[in-house]
Structure formats: C-alpha cells, structure tokens
Amino acid sequence: MLLSGLCQGFIWAILSLGVYISYRMLDFADLSCEGTITTGASVAAMLIWRGCNPFLAALLAFIAGCLAGTITGLLHTKLKIPPILAGILTMISLYSINIHIMNLATGKEGTSNLSLLNYKDQTVYAAIDRLLGIGKTNASLLLGLVIAAAVIALLYWFFGTEIGCAIRATGTNEKMCRAQGINTDVTKIIGLAASNGFIALSGALLSQYQSYTDVGMGVGSIVIGLASIIIGETLFARAKHFAVRLLGIVVGAVLYRIVVAFVIFSGMPSTDLKLMTAVVVAVALSLPILKNRLALNAKKKNAKKAG
Amino acid sequence: METNIMLSLDRISKTFNPGTINEKVALNGLDLRIEKGDFITVIGGNGAGKSTMMNAVTGVFPVDEGTITLDGEDITGLSEYKRAKYFGRVFQDPMTGTAPNMEIEENLALAYRRTKSHGLRWGISEKERVRYKEALARLDLGLENRMHAKVGLLSGGQRQALTLLMATLERPKMLLLDEHTAALDPKTADKVLRLTHEIVREDSLTTLMVTHNMKNAIEYGNRLIMMHEGQIILDIRGEDKKKLTVEALLAQFSRASGSEFANDRALLS
Amino acid sequence: MKHNCKAFLSLALAAVLMLSGLVLTACGGSSTGPFPIVCGETGMNDVAGVATYGVSYYNLGVKAGDMAADILLDGADPSTMAVSLDPNPALVINETVAGEIGFTIPESVKSRVSGDTDATTVTRVESAVVADGGDYTVGILQLMQHVALDQTNQGFVDQLSVRMDAAGKTVTILDENAAGDQANNITIAETFVSKNVDLIYAIATSSSQAAASATTEIPVIFNAVTDPVGAGLVASLEAPGANVTGVSDINPVAKQIDLIGELLGSDDITIGLLYTSAETNSIYQIEQAKAECEAKGYKYVEKGIGDMNDIEAAFVSLKNAGIDAIYIPTDNVLANGIANVHAVNLGK
Numbered sequence: 001m002l003l004s005g006l007c008q009g010f011i012w013a014i015l016s017l018g019v020y021i022s023y024r025m026l027d028f029a030d031l032s033c034e035g036t037i038t039t040g041a042s043v044a045a046m047l048i049w050r051g052c053n054p055f056l057a058a059l060l061a062f063i064a065g066c067l068a069g070t071i072t073g074l075l076h077t078k079l080k081i082p083p084i085l086a087g088i089l090t091m092i093s094l095y096s097i098n099i100h101i102m103n104l105a106t107g108k109e110g111t112s113n114l115s116l117l118n119y120k121d122q123t124v125y126a127a128i129d130r131l132l133g134i135g136k137t138n139a140s141l142l143l144g145l146v147i148a149a150a151v152i153a154l155l156y157w158f159f160g161t162e163i164g165c166a167i168r169a170t171g172t173n174e175k176m177c178r179a180q181g182i183n184t185d186v187t188k189i190i191g192l193a194a195s196n197g198f199i200a201l202s203g204a205l206l207s208q209y210q211s212y213t214d215v216g217m218g219v220g221s222i223v224i225g226l227a228s229i230i231i232g233e234t235l236f237a238r239a240k241h242f243a244v245r246l247l248g249i250v251v252g253a254v255l256y257r258i259v260v261a262f263v264i265f266s267g268m269p270s271t272d273l274k275l276m277t278a279v280v281v282a283v284a285l286s287l288p289i290l291k292n293r294l295a296l297n298a299k300k301k302n303a304k305k306a307g
Numbered sequence: 308m309e310t311n312i313m314l315s316l317d318r319i320s321k322t323f324n325p326g327t328i329n330e331k332v333a334l335n336g337l338d339l340r341i342e343k344g345d346f347i348t349v350i351g352g353n354g355a356g357k358s359t360m361m362n363a364v365t366g367v368f369p370v371d372e373g374t375i376t377l378d379g380e381d382i383t384g385l386s387e388y389k390r391a392k393y394f395g396r397v398f399q400d401p402m403t404g405t406a407p408n409m410e411i412e413e414n415l416a417l418a419y420r421r422t423k424s425h426g427l428r429w430g431i432s433e434k435e436r437v438r439y440k441e442a443l444a445r446l447d448l449g450l451e452n453r454m455h456a457k458v459g460l461l462s463g464g465q466r467q468a469l470t471l472l473m474a475t476l477e478r479p480k481m482l483l484l485d486e487h488t489a490a491l492d493p494k495t496a497d498k499v500l501r502l503t504h505e506i507v508r509e510d511s512l513t514t515l516m517v518t519h520n521m522k523n524a525i526e527y528g529n530r531l532i533m534m535h536e537g538q539i540i541l542d543i544r545g546e547d548k549k550k551l552t553v554e555a556l557l558a559q560f561s562r563a564s565g566s567e568f569a570n571d572r573a574l575l576s
Numbered sequence: 577m578k579h580n581c582k583a584f585l586s587l588a589l590a591a592v593l594m595l596s597g598l599v600l601t602a603c604g605g606s607s608t609g610p611f612p613i614v615c616g617e618t619g620m621n622d623v624a625g626v627a628t629y630g631v632s633y634y635n636l637g638v639k640a641g642d643m644a645a646d647i648l649l650d651g652a653d654p655s656t657m658a659v660s661l662d663p664n665p666a667l668v669i670n671e672t673v674a675g676e677i678g679f680t681i682p683e684s685v686k687s688r689v690s691g692d693t694d695a696t697t698v699t700r701v702e703s704a705v706v707a708d709g710g711d712y713t714v715g716i717l718q719l720m721q722h723v724a725l726d727q728t729n730q731g732f733v734d735q736l737s738v739r740m741d742a743a744g745k746t747v748t749i750l751d752e753n754a755a756g757d758q759a760n761n762i763t764i765a766e767t768f769v770s771k772n773v774d775l776i777y778a779i780a781t782s783s784s785q786a787a788a789s790a791t792t793e794i795p796v797i798f799n800a801v802t803d804p805v806g807a808g809l810v811a812s813l814e815a816p817g818a819n820v821t822g823v824s825d826i827n828p829v830a831k832q833i834d835l836i837g838e839l840l841g842s843d844d845i846t847i848g849l850l851y852t853s854a855e856t857n858s859i860y861q862i863e864q865a866k867a868e869c870e871a872k873g874y875k876y877v878e879k880g881i882g883d884m885n886d887i888e889a890a891f892v893s894l895k896n897a898g899i900d901a902i903y904i905p906t907d908n909v910l911a912n913g914i915a916n917v918h919a920v921n922l923g924k
Contacts, residue, residue: 004766012759106806109854113781115808117788158427162420165409165430169417172408179365179404180473181391181421210762211789212808214782217758224759260760264752264767271721273755 003137005261009254010144011205012224016232016253017151017246018065018198019225025159026171026191031087032072033199033225034218035094036065040200041207041217042101045114048208049105054124058204064101065200066193068094073189091218098215112215116207123208140209147205151198152246158194159242167191199225227277228253231284256280312376313513314341314481319363319373320537333359334370335537341481341515346507348524349517350556351534357517360534361485364515366390378480392422395474395512397467397487404470407459411450411469414458415439418473442472446502464495468502475506482507484516488523500527521553535564610677610921611848611899614836615914616827616861616906618668624904624918626674626681627839629665629831633724633800636662637731638698640799640823644732644775645739647795648712648747654795654821659804659813665828666690667835676922685838698734701741705733710748712740712775715768717787719780720756728779728799728823754783761786769794778822781807788820798822803860827906829861833868836901846875848899850890850917852909853880861905884913891920 015037022030040061047057068090075086102111120126128139158164169177170187177184199221207213232245232252239245263276321334333356341347351357363370366387375383382390398404405414416431416439436454443451446468450461458466467487474482484503488496504527507514518524524531531548533541533556540563543551615621618630639660646652667689674681714736718725733749740747750773754760765786768776776796778784784798788809796819804810804824811817813824836847849865851858862878869876877897879890894902902921904910910917 004763004770008759008763008766106856108856108859110852110856110858112856113785113807115785115806117785117808120789160430161427162425162430163427165413165417166420166425169406169409169413172406173403175398175403176406177417178367178387179391179394179396179398180417181388181423182417182425183386183388209789210786212782212785214758214785216756217782220757220759257763261763261767264760264764265771267750271753271755273753273760274757 002258002261003141005258006254007137007140007144007209008261009257010141010148010250011202011209012228012257013144013148013202013250013253014151014205015199015202015221016225016228016249017148017155018195018202019222020229020246020249021155021191021195021198023226023229024171025168026188026195028076028083028171028188028192029087030069030072030192030195031084031222032068032090032094032192032196033087033222034220035091035098036068036196036199036218037203037206037221038098038213038215038218039068039094039101040065040203041213042098042114042203042215043200044204045116045207045213046101046105048116048119048122049114054122054127054208058124058201058208061204062197062201065203066197068200069192069194069196070189072196073185073192076192077185077188095215102213102215114207114213116211116213120211123211124205125208144205147201148250151201152243152250155246156243163187163190223277223281224253224256227281227284228256230281231255234284234287237288252284311342312340313343313345313378314364314515315339315374315376316360316364317374317376319360319375320371321359321363321368322371333537334363337373337538339532339539341513343513344511345530346512346514346528347516347530347532348528349515349532349534350519350521350524355534356537357534358485359537361483361515361517365394365396365483393480395479395482397470397474397482397484399486399489401463401466401470401490404473405458405466407457409458410455411443411458411461412436412439412454414469415442415473415476418476422477442476443469446472462495464491464499467491467499471499471503471506475510475512478510478512480513482512482514484514484518486517486519489519503527521556525551525553525556533560533563535560540564610679610923611894611902612674612677612679612836612839613902613904613917613921614832614839615904616829616832617911620904620906620911620914621668621670623914624673624921625670626677626679627667627669627685627835629828629835630668631662631665631825631827633727633825634697634731635664636799636823636825637728637733638735639663639731640728640777640797641698641732641735642739643821643823644714644736644777644795644797645743647797648714648774649739649743649745654797654819655817656815657821659810659816659821660823661826661828662823665831673918682839682841685835698731698738700734701737704737704740704746706746706748708748710746712745712747713750713771713773714747714775714777715750715764715771715773716752716777717761717764717768717779717783718751718753719758719761719783721753724825725779725800728825732777732799758782758786762790765790784809784820784822792819794819796820796822800825802826802857806856806860826861826864829864829905830868830871833865833874833903834872836903837872837874840900842900843873845900846877846898848894848897848902849876849878850894850902850904850910851878851880852907853882855907855909858905858907858910861907865903865905881909883909884916887913887916887920 019033022028043061043064044057047060048054072086072090075081075089076083099112102114103109105114124143125136125139128143129136159168166182167187167190170184174184229249232248236245236248239248259280316337316339319334319337323331323333349357362368366385374381377393412431419435440451448465448468488499530544532539541559612626613624614628615625621628643657647654669681669689716729718729736747752764754764761783769791776787776794778787778796778798779800781801784801785807787796798809799822801807801824809820837843847869849862851862866876877894877899879894881890
C-alpha cells in the first residue's frame with residue numbers, strides 16, 4: 001500500500017509541480033490541467049501504439065502540454081479572457097482534441113479510451129525494468145524519484161534565470177513588471193506552457209503506469225494537484241530555499257496519495273472517499289492557523305505567568 | 308534648441324469610457340515640452356489629469372490623439388513594457404513598485420535588466436550583488452545587510468526608497484514620480500523626498516514629480532506646472548518659481564481656473 | 577457503459593434538434609413509407625422502435641457472479657473462460673410506435689413477451705456474505721455511482737452469495753467506488769492486490785483496465801465493458817488468454833437482427849443500418865450486425881451519418897435503396913436524437 005502510494009505519488013508530484021507554476025508562480029488559477037493531463041496521456045499512449053520509444057513519447061507529450069498551455073496563455077493575454085474561463089475553454093476543447101489524438105492510434109473515429117494492456121512491455125517502466133532487472137514496482141519508484149528530482153532541478157534552475165525571475169515577478173506584481181520592461185504577456189504564456197508541459201508529462205507517465213488512457217481520466221486532477229501543493233506548503237512552511245519548497249510539493253503529493261490509499265485500505269465506505277479528501281485538504285489548509293492559535297495561547301499563558 | 312528637448316507632448320487627448328454615462332475627458336489637447344535636466348513638479352486638483360498624463364507618457368494605455376516624443380524618438384505607439392527602458396517610475400502605492408514575494412536583491416536584479424532582454428542567464432550575478440550592496444548603502448536604511456529579505460517585509464518608506472533605487476539603478480532618460488510620498492507618514496515622506504533630490508541631482512536626471520503637497524512642489528525642482536481639467540493652466544519656472552508661496556499659488560490657481568483649488572490633502576499639508 | 581455521460585453535449589444536441597425539427601416541419605419532409613425500426617437499446621425503442629431485446633445490468637451482474645464462483649469454488653481458469661453476454665435479454669415491443677407507422681407486430685413475437693423482465697432476480701443469502709474473515713475475499717472496483725453499474729454490482733453479490741451458500745462457504749466483499757475519480761482506479765486496484773484478495777470484480781472499462789494493469793495473477797472479472805478486446809482486456813472473446821475475463825454489456829446485436837427477420841416474417845429482406853460514423857462503439861456493433869445479416873442471408877445497406885442534420889438525407893438514400901426495415905445500434909448521437917428519427921420516419 002505504501003509502495004503503491006509512493007509510485008503514484010511521484011507521478012502526481014510532477015502534475016503538482018506543474019500546477020504550482022501556474023497557481024503559485026503566476027497566481028493564475030489554470031483549469032486547463034484537467035484537459036492537459038489527458039492530452040499527455042493520449043499523446044504518449046498513441047505514440048506507444050504507433051511503436052514510438054516510450055521516453056520519446058513522454059517528451060512529446062510534454063511538448064503537447066506546452067502547446068495546450070500556450071493556447072490558454074494566448075486566450076488570456078491576447079483575447080483578454082479571464083484566467084478561469086481561458087482555462088475552461090482549453091479544457092473543454094481538449095476533450096475533443098484528445099479523442100482525435102487517440103483516433104490516430106486506432107484509426108477509428110471516436111476513440112475515447114486507449115488501452116496499453118497489450119503494450120505493457122513497451123512502457124518506460126518496462127524499459128527501466130529490462131535495463132536494471134529490478135521489477136515493475138521498483139522501476140516505478142526509481143523512475144518516479146529520478147524524474148521528480150530532475151523536474152525539481154530543472155525548475156530550480158529555470159526560476160533562477162532572468163526569464164524565470166521575470167515569470168515569478170509577473171505572478172507577484174504585474175504592474176511593476178511592465179514598469180521594469182517585462183512583457184507580461186510573454187512571461188505568462190511561457191509560465192503556462194511550462195506548467196501544462198509538466199502536467200502532460202505526468203499524464204504520459206500515469207497512462208503507462210495504469211495501462212490505459214481514458215478521455216475522462218483528468219476529472220479531479222486539479223484537486224489532487226492543489227491538495228498536494230497545500231499539504232506540501234503546510235509541512236514545509238518554514239522552508240526558505242526554493243528547492244526545498246519544491247521538494248515539499250513532491251512530499252505533499254506522495255503523502256496525499258498515501259492518505260488516499262490508506263483510506264481505501266482501511267476499508268472505509270467508498271462513498272466517504274470524497275469527504276475524506278476534502279477533510280485532508282481542509283486540515284492541511286487550517287494547520288497554519290491552528291499552529292498560530294496554539295502559539296498565541298502559549299504566549300498568553302506565559303504572559304499570565306510573568307504577570 | 309530642439310535637441311535640448313527630452314520629452315515633448317503634442318496635443319494629447321484621452322477620454323475614458325467614451326459614449327457612456329461615465330465618460331470622462333482626462334486629457335484635453337495637452338501640450339508640454341520638457342528640457343533635458345528639468346526637475347518639474349506637477350500639482351493640480353482631484354481629477355486634473357496628473358496621473359493620466361503620467362500613464363499616457365509611460366504607455367499604460369494608448370492615447371486617443373496626439374504624439375509623444377522622447378529624446379527625438381516618437382514613442383506614441385510603443386507598448387508599456389517597451390517604453391520601460393527609458394523611464395524610471397515610482398508609484399503612489401508602495402506596493403506597486405516592487406515584487407513583495409521576492410528578495411530585495413532579486414527586485415534590484417529585475418530593475419537592472421529593465422533595459423535588457425531576458426534570457427536563460429542566471430538571474431543575478433556576484434558582480435551585481437556587490438553593486439547592489441553599495442547602492443543600498445547609499446539609502447542609509449540598513450537594507451544592504453538584508454539583501455535576502457522579502458520586500459513584503461519592508462515598511463512603506465523602505466519600499467519607496469528601494470523603488471526609487473530600482474528606478475535609477477540603470478540611468479533612465481526620465482524619472483517619473485507619481486505622488487510617491489503620498490502614502491507615507493510626514494517624517495518618512497521627508498526622508499524619501501530628500502533622497503529623491505539627492506539622486507536626481509547626482510545623476511542629473513530629467514524628472515517629472517506629481518505631488519499633492521504645494522510646499523514640496525515649490526521647494527523642489529526648477530519648474531512647476533499646475534493642471535486643471537486635462538490641461539496645463541500654470542507653468543512657472545526659474546526665478547518666478549523661487550519666489551512662489553503657497554498663498555500666491557492658490558490665488559493664481561483661482562484666477563487661471565475660475566474655481567477654488569479642490570484637493571483637500573494639498574490644503575491640509 | 578455504452579453511453580458516455582455527456583450531459584452538456586446532450587443539452588446542446590437537444591437544442592440543435594429542436595431547431596432542426598422546426599426546419600424539417602417547415603420543409604414538409606419527403607419520406608413516404610415509414611419503416612419498422614429496431615434499436616440497440618430499450619430507451620430508444622420506447623421512442624422510435626417497434627421491438628428489441630434489452631440488456632439487464634442486473635442479469636450481467638448475476639452472470640459475472642457465476643463466473644467468479646466458478647473460479648473461486650471450482651477452480652475454473654479465467655484464461656479459458658469466454659467473455660459472456662447477457663444470457664437472457666428481455667424482449668420488449670412498442671405497440672404505440674407500431675400503430676403510428678401502420679406496422680403490425682406478428683403474434684409470434686407478441687406471444688414471447690413475458691412482461692416480467694426481472695424473472696431472474698436472485699435473492700441474496702445474507703449469511704454467506706460476512707464483514708470479514710470469509711473463506712474468500714473479493715474486491716469490487718466500481719468506476720462511479722450510476723444506476724446501471726450499481727445493478728451489476730448488486731447482481732454479482734447476490735449470485736455469488738447464493739453460490740457460496742450452496743458450497744457451504746462464506747465471502748468477504750471489499751466494495752470500493754472510485755466516485756468518478758479515475759485517479760482512484762489504480763489506487764483501489766493496487767490496494768486489492770496488496771491485500772491479496774482472491775478475486776477482483778471491476779465494473780466499467782477504465783476500472784477494469786486499472787485492475788488488469790495492477791495484477792497478472794489475481795483473477796479479474798470485468799463487467800459493463802462494451803468492447804473487451806478493443807479495451808485490451810482479453811485476447812479474444814472466446815479465449816481471454818490471461819487472468820482477466822468477464823461480461824460485456826454490448827446489446828445482443830445478432831438477436832436484434834434476427835428479430836427484424838421475425839418481425840417481417842421473411843428472409844428476403846434488406847435492412848438499413850443507420851449509425852454515427854464517428855462512434856467506435858457504433859462501428860463495432862455495425863460490424864456485428866453485418867456479420868449476422870450475412871449469416872442469415874439478409875441484404876443490408878449501411879448509412880453512416882456525421883450528425884443529426886444528416887438524418888433526413890440518410891432516410892431518402894435508404895428509401896431509394898429499397899429497404900424494408902432499419903436497425904440503429906446503441907449510438908450516442910442517434911440516442912439523443914431518437915425523437916427526431918421517429919419524426920423523420922413518420923414523414924413529418
């Protein structure tokens with residue numbers, strides 16, 4: 001159960017890091033996520049059907065995600081559509097586009113589900129297993145760990161560069177950015193492209209892990225991403241170093257999946273699953289406030305003693 | 308003589324919400340010529356068009372009519388971020404000029420790149436850090452020892468001082484100050500103003516300073532303009548400006564505009 | 577699940593249909609002879625069909641329960657257990673539509689309508705299902721709460737309990753529902769594997785795929801999957817080839833085609849096959865329909881449409897081809913526009 005949570009946690013961590021870029025760096029509530037995760041999954045599954053190397057398939061899924069993010073960015077910056085609506089527009093249009101992508105694999109119209117059960121030995125996990133001979137679970141763990149670490153390193157580097165700093169600044173103060181010669185349209189589009197690229201990459205890994213892509217698989221993914229971010233930020237509230245904060249999000253995603261797995265494992269009625277999810281997120285959200293209260297109470301007590 | 312002009316506004320007009328009941332003519336055929344090295348203070352009543360003029364110059368919105376020429380270059384059609392390399396700006400709200408979630412040195416690094424394109428080079432170099440430290444020391448606020456502090460933790464006065472530093476870190480063609488001390492307490496406001504004066508003098512910057520404070524408007528700069536209903540109604544310079552008093556200014560305003568000066572803050576301070 | 581839950585799409589379609597209906601009425605229509613129509617499912621039959629066989633999701637669940645019991649109690653090998661269909665689809669007729677189009681349903685068909693379609697309801701033996709510590713543990717992975725899926729769940733447990741009771745055994749059911757969140761599919765499946773359950777019962781395509789992905793050893797029985805081969809769950813319907821087999825909820829296409837021959841009382845007939853060419857499930861059913869037509873010696877004419885705007889032209893072309901009846905598979909677009917199909921058929 002723990003292993004299962006870990007394996008999936010790393011995959012969802014990549015999505016969460018992607019959501020983090022739009023939600024925290026750009027302060028942009030981007031709902032494209034639910035469409036792009038499926039786009040990534042569709043592109044990867046379709047390419048694997050077509051005999052493509054699974055690693056290359058994942059990379060191309062990343063690029064497809066970047067394109068989707070660019071669309072959201074263009075809708076928002078050039079057509080002045082509010083963030084949430086721009087994201088929703090991309091999300092619903094991706095529903096059709098994802099089916100078209102999957103059609104490319106089967107050669108049939110209206111393919112809403114693409115199975116990888118017959119391509120189980122052509123996934124990234126199988127490739128790692130073949131290479132190292134460590135079994136599927138260990139391969140999943142290793143690959144998840146390596147990719148998550150690589151994404152953290154990449155984000156740490158990128159957001160330290162001039163353009164990365166400009167993107168961060170855009171999210172915190174757009175007016176100031178323009179006064180400092182930053183084209184905020186461009187920074188937003190780059191940020192959204194990167195965000196959705198990682199979300200699609202996570203979809204590509206997920207489809208290979210669960211052996212299928214389904215047009216409805218993105219439903220609820222934004223909640224998982226946000227929950228992971230919030231849990232991670234709460235646990236690593238004191239972290240000053242950017243890389244540590246990113247690590248916190250990975251930890252948040254893994255913990256979240258482990259909690260969900262635990263809820264299921266404990267045999268809690270499945271109808272309560274969503275309620276439990278909400279409770280976990282609410283607890284994570286309120287932890288800082290609870291901490292403050294406790295600290296305040298302690299102070300009062302001390303003050304009384306002193307007085 | 309023409310070569311000595313830094314900024315020239317020719318018949319600038321701007322109407323907000325045209326065709327609606329909220330229609331407001333903010334600039335009405337405004338003409339202004341600013342010479343290199345001028346330090347101009349701008350005063351005017353509420354809604355006189357002071358901030359609109361600033362925003363028109365910096366390209367926050369396109370103007371309806373007229374041309375804006377900066378140092379011989381027509382910048383009327385240039386977008387805000389492209390004009391940014393020419394202008395150093397400080398805003399009324401201390402929150403506006405800085406990125407609160409970022410460190411002091413990161414804010415300075417952004418400002419340092421105002422005139423450059425953004426690439427994949429590291430966002431801040433060691434060489435820059437030394438320079439920022441020296442520049443911060445000049446503010447005399449102790450910020451040089453807090454380079455890694457988030458700007459959101461600074462006081463309003465500290466932020467405005469930092470914004471001023473950011474605006475002038477890379478010498479701009481013009482420094483634009485839009486009531487940049489209005490949100491500060493009087494003591495801090497004085498300090499920031501003195502700092503402004505120092506920086507402007509040392510770098511001999513062409514400066515446009517909107518202020519609500521008549522005393523400051525008279526005390527600082529070599530030229531004073533007063534705006535009313537989107538036009539310039541008074542333009543006082545040189546020896547005339549040195550002899551000005553608040554009372555004289557108010558009297559001149561009434562004569563020129565045919566109405567009382569309507570800016571409570573200006574009269575109270 | 578044959579129908580993707582696309583409520584939004586349905587709404588939009590309904591609006592388009594209302595408009596196109598108006599246009600058609602205004603044009604006066606050109607279709608003359610209404611044809612008897614046999615639809616893929618009973619909901620469509622209620623509006624435009626004269627008769628059909630309907631799948632009962634409860635029956636599908638019962639069938640899956642039997643398969644699970646065969647594996648658990650009798651050691652049957654899932655790799656050689658053929659995928660089942662509804663063993664006993666219910667015949668339904670629609671005399672209202674028949675009257676409207678002036679078609680007489682033969683007595684031979686009428687007499688076979690039993691009316692009590694729930695004849696196969698199984699009474700659960702509560703004592704055979706224990707909260708924990710049963711002789712066997714079965715994990716149920718259901719995609720979401722949905723009437724049809726709930727019925728396959730219920731039928732499964734009912735029948736499994738009866739079989740367990742008969743064998744003097746007990747079973748513990750771990751009933752998990754992904755609540756529509758596909759992220760939970762693989763989590764639930766892997767949890768079952770880590771709990772080392774004796775069998776996984778997976779309801780709906782994506783849940784079945786997740787279960788098949790999670791284990792190559794624990795037997796998996798799927799249900800409510802229209803095309804198990806296309807979904808990669810089995811190598812073929814006859815010989816699944818691995819630890820996964822189950823029940824398909826495809827409508828009994830062959831039986832429905834046979835029904836057309838019965839309704840018309842002749843073998844020398846031409847059937848119009850009307851479907852949406854963009855739907856995988858429809859194409860899959862049409863292939864089966866063509867195979868059955870060929871087996872029975874019926875002639876057929878295929879007419880794929882892009883959307884509901886093509887419906888009148890499709891009828892004209894079918895009429896020109898000299899058809900005697902129409903078969904419409906379970907198809908999202910035509911199911912949503914079935915009222916319009918009926919109107920066009922009546923020549924309105």
